[in-house]
Amino acid sequence: MxxxxxxxxxxxxxxxxxxxxxxxxxxxxxxxxxxxxxxxxxxxxxxxxxxxxxxxxxxxxxxxxxxxxxxxxxxxxxxxxxxxxxxxxxxxxxxxxxxxxxxxxxxxxxxxxxxxxxxxxxxxxxxxxxxxxxxxxxxxxxxxxxxxxxxxxxxxxxxxxxxxxxxxxxxxxxxxxxxxxxxxxxxxxxxxxxxxxxxxxxxxxxxxxxxxxxxxxxxxxxxxxxxxxxxxxxxxxxxxxxxxxGSVNPTVILPDAAADRPEEIAKGFAQSVTMGVGQFCTNPGLVFAPPSIVVALAGAVKQATGGAMLNERMCDSYRSTVDAMSNSDLVELVATGAAPDEAWVGAPNLFRTSLDVFESNLEKLTEENFGPAGLVVTYDDPAAVLALIPRLPGTLTGTVHASDSEHELASRTAVELQKIAGRLIYNGWPTGIALAWAMQHGGPWPATTNxxxxxxxxxxxxxxxAPVTYQTWPDALLPPELQDANPLGITRRRDGVLDKH
Missing domain, CATH: 3.40.605.10 (Aldehyde Dehydrogenase; Chain A, domain 1)
Structure with a gap:
């Protein structure tokens, strides 16, 4: 073999x-x-x-x-x-x-x-x-x-x-x-x-x-x-x-943001959902948005270009899912982008459905489609989206797009998203991950197992x-991190106080 x-x-x-x-x-x-x-x-x-x-x-x-x-x-x-x-x-x-x-x-x-x-x-x-x-x-x-x-x-x-x-x-x-x-x-x-x-x-x-x-x-x-x-x-x-x-990484576009900067949001979405031919674990595959921004989102996806996917199996799976969604009565295909003439190529696609249909078919419509595709779920009342968010599967990220007039609504959205997501993004996109102490790349199942x-x-x-506690050991026999003199000069918690002591 x-x-x-x-x-x-x-x-x-x-x-x-x-x-x-x-x-x-x-x-x-x-x-x-x-x-x-x-x-x-x-x-x-x-x-x-x-x-x-x-x-x-x-x-x-x-x-x-x-x-x-x-x-x-x-x-x-x-x-x-x-x-x-x-x-x-x-x-x-x-x-x-x-x-x-x-x-x-x-x-x-x-x-x-x-x-x-x-x-x-x-x-x-x-x-x-x-x-x-x-x-x-x-x-x-x-x-x-x-x-x-x-x-x-x-x-x-x-x-x-x-x-x-x-x-x-x-x-x-x-x-x-x-x-x-x-x-x-x-x-x-x-x-x-x-x-x-x-x-x-x-x-x-x-x-x-x-x-x-x-x-x-x-x-x-x-x-x-x-x-x-x-x-x-x-x-x-x-x-x-x-x-x-797996992770669908929901994005919530609030009404004023959709009205104030539809082209900017749509361009950012298309760039993020097609980055790496959509083969990112943080790909924003699920969007909740007012109907007014769908035209802009569709236009941006139509201008996007796909590419060769990582292997034949992934390409076949992506195409099969896109074909199934295109022939489904639950969603509507609203945009398809370009793709080069290559063997295992995936073209960008954007689908649309209503919040009512989405909620009635939650398990089916929250399955991850690993590739450059997204589903936009249109809503009229943000409160209905907030009520639905806790029912979504665990996810690596949750994103909110809001205007200055929507800080209170954005905060309420974050409260719901933090129940299902490990990282919350404000007026940005989840693809691209910093290397830092404060980074969290995890979330409830099925995003991660822990x-x-x-x-x-x-x-x-x-x-x-894993933690190990030493009880009543002589100082000379302790690892240097725990010796009284703190020979490594590291920050330690001593009798509840955090310092270099």
Missing amino acids: SVQGYNPRTGKPYGEPVEATSDTEVDQLCEAAARSFRVWSGWLDADRATVLDLVADRLDDESVLLIDTADAETALGIPRLTTELKRTTNQLRLFADVLREGSYVEAMLDSPSPDIIPPRPDLRRVLRPLGVVAVYSASNFPFALSTVGSDTASALAAGCAVVVKAHSAHPNTTRETGRVVSAALAEGGAPDGLFAVIYGTQSGVRLVQHPHVKAAGFTGSIGGGRALYDLANSRPDPIPFYGEL TSHTSIGVPGIYRWL
């Missing part, structure tokens, strides 16, 4: 096939990762940070080869992939900075107090890495959410070892990226086996069930994520499975850490 890459623009094979990883090889790689974890997790944060910076530098050094390979294998385009690779290397450098700053370990110290009831001993709490992490690559982000993307970067920063399951849509990109990462880790003196890549569907099944694997991160479809999630939880020792799955965590941003590191 092997994994073959394809050029989505031509539909023809690209590169040499990559051999699928056998069960025996998966076992050997997991065992090597477990051995390396025992060494890597004992490194000082500053030393791990130096290695992460080195990996970022080496990826930048080979950016031309990596980007050309990814473009041939994904058709995402040189400009987009150039930005994505830089985002990936900046992500590694961000986590290196997090390690140097040090407060991510959330050190907490409580002094003994024998006179209270019950008496309190000396307690000191710190976060520690879990072990070997399985990372399942995304199809739509061959760099930023794949081989050395946010899951891998945060797990390595946390002190974990990583085994990556390559996505079948870009095996050559994965192989080249993995080569650069492995060489950089070796150059930095990291232990052998700290990072590995496996190929093939069966290898991914074996990986999530391996006893050395202590947590997993996944970005992909609801079906694939749910299958792995069930495997992770059916193990003799269930493990955390952090899956980012709404308490994020897969992008600094807090993503907490998925791979």
Whole structure:
């Protein structure tokens, strides 16, 4: 068995096939990762940070080869992939900075107090890495959410070892990226086996069930994520499975905003819904809007251009869903954009329905259509939309477009959206995600399998850490994060007070 890459623009094979990883090889790689974890997790944060910076530098050094390979294998385009690779290397450098700053370990110290009831001993709490992490690559982000993307970067920063399951849509990109990462880790003196890549569907099944694997991160479809999630939880020792799955990312355009700037909003929507040929997990696929703005939205979509989708399966699924909606009596096709003459191409489409029809067919009309398509649901009374929002499926984002005259209504809309979404956008669009401490990329099911965590941003590191409390241990035997003198100079919470003490 092997994994073959394809050029989505031509539909023809690209590169040499990559051999699928056998069960025996998966076992050997997991065992090597477990051995390396025992060494890597004992490194000082500053030393791990130096290695992460080195990996970022080496990826930048080979950016031309990596980007050309990814473009041939994904058709995402040189400009987009150039930005994505830089985002990936900046992500590694961000986590290196997090390690140097040090407060991510959330050190907490409580002094003994024998006179209270019950008496309190000396307690000191710190976060520690879990072990070997399985990372399942995304199809739509061959760099930023794949081989050395946010899951891998945060797990390595946390002190974990990583085994990556390559996505079948870009095996050559994965192989080249993995080569650069492995060489950089070796150059930095990291232990052998700290990072590995496996190929093939069966290898991914074996990986999530391996006893050395202590947590997993996944970005992909609801079906694939749910299958792995069930495997992770059916193990003799269930493990955390952090899956980012499906999301419709509702946008609410309020009446005054629709009246004041219809062309501006419509242009922004069309750019967002067709970005990356609509293959973004934050694609704004569902819009609630007054009827007056539909003409502008349709006009903007008609001016938009699609492109080759990531693989034949995704293209077929997108076209099939568009055909079904076009022939449905529940929605009306109001706009179709252009598309180049390429093999697995997806054209932009915009559909329309009424709020009453949408509400009566909620489950069917809230299914994610992964591609450059959107559904606009027209309403007359904003209160009816607000009442409906809590019934929508969990989502990564919720967006509000409002005018200055609608602050109170926008606030009420946000109150409802925060019940179902992990990130709220005001007068903007959800595609494009910043790398920051305050970023939240998560949401209730089916957006993710765990709404308490994020897969992008600094807090993503907490998925791979678990708290350990030391009770009445001698200072000399404590990890440096918990020693009285605070030798690392990090911010700690001591007797309830947060400071560098």
